[in-house]
Amino acid sequence: MLLSQTLCLCLALAFTSAAPTLHDVMMADHDHDHHEDQAHHKANPDRCDGIEFDAIAPDEKGHTFFFKGDHLWNGFTGPAQVSSAFFKELDDHHHLGHVDAAFRMHNKEKPGDHDHIYFFLEDKVFSYYNHSLEKGYPKNIQLDFPGVPSHLDAAVECPKGECNSDSVLFFKGEEVYNYDIATQLVKKRQWAHLPNCTSAYRWLEQYYCFHGHNFTRFHPVSGEVNGVYPKDARHYFMSCPNFGHGGKAPKCSEVTLDAITSDDSGKTYAFTGQIYMRLDTHRDGKHTFPIARTWKELANGVDAVFSYSDKIYIIKGDQVYIYKSAAPFTLIEGYPKSLKEELGIEGPVNAAFVCAGHHIVHIIQGQKMQDIDLSATPRVVAREVPLPIAGIEAGMCGPDGVKVYVGSEYYHYESPRLLAFSKMSPEPKKITPDMMGCVE
Ligand SMILES: *[C@@H]1O[C@H](CO)[C@@H](O)[C@H](O)[C@H]1NC(C)=O
Ligand SMILES: *[C@@H]1O[C@H](CO)[C@@H](O)[C@H](O)[C@H]1NC(C)=O
Numbered sequence: 517m518l519l520s521q522t523l524c525l526c527l528a529l530a531f532t533s534a535a536p537t538l539h540d541v542m543m544a545d546h547d548h549d550h551h552e553d554q555a556h557h558k559a560n561p562d563r564c565d566g567i568e569f570d571a572i573a574p575d576e577k578g579h580t581f582f583f584k585g586d587h588l589w590n591g592f593t594g595p596a597q598v599s600s601a602f603f604k605e606l607d608d609h610h611h612l613g614h615v616d617a618a619f620r621m622h623n624k625e626k627p628g629d630h631d632h633i634y635f636f637l638e639d640k641v642f643s644y645y646n647h648s649l650e651k652g653y654p655k656n657i658q659l660d661f662p663g664v665p666s667h668l669d670a671a672v673e674c675p676k677g678e679c680n681s682d683s684v685l686f687f688k689g690e691e692v693y694n695y696d697i698a699t700q701l702v703k704k705r706q707w708a709h710l711p712n713c714t715s716a717y718r719w720l721e722q723y724y725c726f727h728g729h730n731f732t733r734f735h736p737v738s739g740e741v742n743g744v745y746p747k748d749a750r751h752y753f754m755s756c757p758n759f760g761h762g763g764k765a766p767k768c769s770e771v772t773l774d775a776i777t778s779d780d781s782g783k784t785y786a787f788t789g790q791i792y793m794r795l796d797t798h799r800d801g802k803h804t805f806p807i808a809r810t811w812k813e814l815a816n817g818v819d820a821v822f823s824y825s826d827k828i829y830i831i832k833g834d835q836v837y838i839y840k841s842a843a844p845f846t847l848i849e850g851y852p853k854s855l856k857e858e859l860g861i862e863g864p865v866n867a868a869f870v871c872a873g874h875h876i877v878h879i880i881q882g883q884k885m886q887d888i889d890l891s892a893t894p895r896v897v898a899r900e901v902p903l904p905i906a907g908i909e910a911g912m913c914g915p916d917g918v919k920v921y922v923g924s925e926y927y928h929y930e931s932p933r934l935l936a937f938s939k940m941s942p943e944p945k946k947i948t949p950d951m952m953g954c955v956e
């Protein structure tokens with residue numbers, strides 16, 4: 517009961533890189549005090565009151581903007597601000613009303629359009645990049661998007677791979693217009709089971725239709741809705757004190773990792789306590805999730821994680837869990853197995869990493885590192901070396917070498933060999949907001 521509530525609160529809890537969090541999700545479980553809304557600003561709308569957004573879209577930096585009237589919110593936390601402070605020219609056209617719809621262009625074929633943020637107001641479209649209005653805008657919608665109607669309700673990007681080709685989905689009343697960016701062909705659909713969307717948002721490869729203060733997740737090709745919807749947006753896409761959140765982003769000096777790994781496709785995951793964070797999603801901001809959302813067997817946290825040959829190995833206590841490294845992660849049959857059986861060692865393990873293209877897993881236990889050849893059977897410790905650094909809790913090998921984490925600092929070595937044999941430790945470096953979305 518408690519667990520399902522926790523999962524529900526946390527499922528899509530997220531913060532932009534402007535105000536991110538390793539801590540909030542943890543707080544979400546505990547923070548059930550219903551303190552009253554104190555500051556009711558008359559002029560500024562409060563999204564915690566439960567409002568219907570006009571439009572939602574991220575910019576090229578992964579900051580998500582939520583629009584309502586002539587105000588917007590920048591990110592998942594913080595107060596409403598005047599839209600024209602961010603997008604100046606939106607205010608210059610007083611005969612046009614508020615933003616009806618917005619999306620961020622995904623068009624790798626045309627770098628000049630890629631990542632531009634488009635706004636639709638009545639029959640006009642505005643294109644911004646780096647928060648400057650592009651030359652020639654605003655213009656009539658149909659000049660850029662032939663076949664797409666004016667007075668839209670919502671719009672959302674849909675890159676190839678998620679849609680059949682790089683596309684935009686436009687919503688107006690009960691109609692959905694699937695606009696193919698390259699061919700400019702429009703397919704009109706009706707997804708009668710989906711509520712009329714007043715804004716639409718793609719976030720971490722998922723699609724959300726917002727209606728009232730609720731949202732419904734849908735499949736961008738079939739329109740299918742799976743799961744229990746609608747859900748109240750205040751539990752997920754914003755930080756509202758009486759909706760279970762309200763914690764602050766942690767200080768970088770308080771961040772400690774249990775494990776960190778990057779797979780072959782560059783997806784990078786950092787683990788701490790019962791949550792993890794994707795570190796490679798700057799286009800959508802950095803976000804935290806309960807570990808159980810992705811690796812359900814590991815709700816209580818992990819000790820060490822490494823990636824090897826399309827699989828992710830998670831070590832907890834004296835057990836090893838191996839998952840196929842594609843979402844949804846599936847536990848390979850027969851696992852977990854004991855560390856002894858899988859790697860020929862006893863737990864617990866503090867950190868583990870494999871360098872791309874290599875078969876050696878480097879296992880750190882206390883102040884020693886053991887190398888195990890994953891291509892050999894049976895697996896045995898081929899080499900054991902004492903380390904110059906104590907207290908390593910997480911480690912990762914990437915294109916620029918090895919980073920090992922001790923508390924909120926890390927040490928950078930060019931290779932596992934240098935980690936093992938350097939006589940001198942390099943100066944530790946501090947985890948920065950850029951790396952983990954914490955605050956100074
Ligand atoms: C973005 O805009 C800022 C301020 O207007 C400017 O200083 C900067 O050079 C611009 N960056 C790019 C990539 O155009
Ligand atoms: C959806 O939009 C259509 C067209 O504007 C309208 O007739 C219908 O009443 C709307 N449905 C709801 C549930 O608001």
Ligand SMILES: *[C@@H]1O[C@H](CO)[C@@H](O)[C@H](O)[C@H]1NC(C)=O
Pocket residue numbers: 727728729730745746747748
């Ligand atoms: C929001 O969704 C809840 C169900 O989760 C429903 O009871 C409520 O009527 C919806 N409210 C609006 C404004 O759509």
